[in-house]
Amino acid sequence: MSGTLVVEAVSVSTTFGAAFIGLVAGAVLFGVTLLQTYEYYKRYPQDSFHMKLMVAVLTALDTLHLVLCTKTIYWYLITNYNRPDNLDNTTWSMALQTDCNGIIGLIVECFFARRVWLMSKNWPLVVIIVVLATLHFGLGVVFTAESFILGHFSKFQRLTWVTCTGLGAAAVSDILIALSMCYYLQKKRTGIERTDDLVTTLMLYSINTGLLTSIIATTAVILFAVMPTNFLWLCFFWIMGKCYVNSVLASLNSRDRLRQKVYSSGVNITPSPGGRIVTDSSHNFRDGPILLRRVSNPAPKLAVAVETTTEYKTDYPDSSQTASVNSPSTPKLGNEDSKVPWVAL
Structure with a gap:
């Protein structure tokens, strides 16, 4: 009996315990999103309509994602409290939250792909970035559909290739964006200390933009590949979309x-x-x-x-x-x- 209790405790800590930690971390980052969104609309009222619309859409998707994650945790830990038979079932909010992160990633990576295009005019590179971003989003939709079909977390190992390929594509896209922006900025050095300092600052912004999200996506890929039946990977996945949103908002708010x-x-x-x-x-x-x-x-x-x-x-x-x-x-x-x-x- 004691052995059974230990196994059950470990299972809960690595599944819904990890998901709960991801929810708390995501809620903190969502607070940063709201603060940055407020600062953006306050400081840049003359931005184009399309730019304002993109920020509004990203904030709305980030809000929806947090709502779905909260609904998921509430359903498993409160609604089905003391009903262990239901803890292996996939709920609709759990499946749909994947698509919110997918759409957020697609918008953000296309936004930075546009910047790469403005800097380089290298259309093959931009096409690769956009294709990888689209692959990330498309496989997220596949994951959602398969989650409804499988219906149980214990069967998620069948989706290893879907998750690893999708998140891997997102990580590669983020790395390409950061490296390409650094490369083309490096070519703009003039030899003057003051202007070169500006280039260095922009390069640091570019690295920070892609490095964090690529690390999170890579970590989620590794954890899902090794342990697909627990939620350690989900903890990182839930905060990845919020890091995407904050990277765009930080980029826009840093212009002044x-x-x-x-x-x-x-x-x-x-x-x-x-x-x-x-x-x-x-x-x-x-x-x-x-x-x-x-x-x-x-x-x-x-x-x-x-x-x-x-x-x-x-x-x-x-x-x-x-x-x-x-x-x-x-x-x-x-x-x-x-x-x-x-x-x-």
């Missing part, structure tokens, strides 16, 4: 901070022809392409200013337009470099 770094590096932001840009004391901007212009500090007795321009693109509707201004054909003085790194802020 990065622009201030641009200002401190001696790069001025001015409207491009046809662009609709309004600046205020907090450096908020309206829609439109933006020019980065470096102006050398003229010597006290010289009346010569050197102006050069570089292309700058943003996450706004007119970002596909190219901003161009004719640089004056004046001689270059001192060691002032005319290149400014391309960044997608």
Whole structure:
């Protein structure tokens, strides 16, 4: 009898105990999501409608996912309290929560794939990223359908290839996004310490964007492959979608901070022809392409200013337009470099 109790206790701790921990961690991250969403709409009221809609959809999906996870835990631990025969059954909320994470992953990875495209114009790379993201979402739908068909957690080992392939595709996509953004940012180094510091900051943002989600997805893959009948993998899977949402929101909310770094590096932001840009004391901007212009500090007795321009693109509707201004054909003085790194802020 004691041996049976020990086995049962271990089973509960590695199944619904692990799922409960994942729910608590997910609820904490959901609080961060709400805070970042509030900050986004407060600080960037002039963002495009499509950008605002994407943030709203991601927040709504994150909310729905938390509701489904809470419903799942409540059904197993409260509704079926002291009914061990039902603990192996798959409930509808347990099956559907997979699709919420799948849609979130698809939207987020396509968002960052767009940034990779703006930086590189490398369409084969972008296609690979999008295909991997779609594979992640598609196999999530397969997992949901098979969960209803199988009906029991004890049969989930039959879905090992589905889960491992889907989460593996998500991990590879995240790694490709981070590495490609770092690679193309590295090529934009100018040799000037201040502008290179900006590039380094952007590279760190890129690494942090893809590294965390890829680690979580890889951990979930390994745990499901080794122990498909317990919920240790589910603990990581439940927080993965929230990490996706927060990575996008953190990227959007960091734009002012990065622009201030641009200002401190001696790069001025001015409207491009046809662009609709309004600046205020907090450096908020309206829609439109933006020019980065470096102006050398003229010597006290010289009346010569050197102006050069570089292309700058943003996450706004007119970002596909190219901003161009004719640089004056004046001689270059001192060691002032005319290149400014391309960044997608």
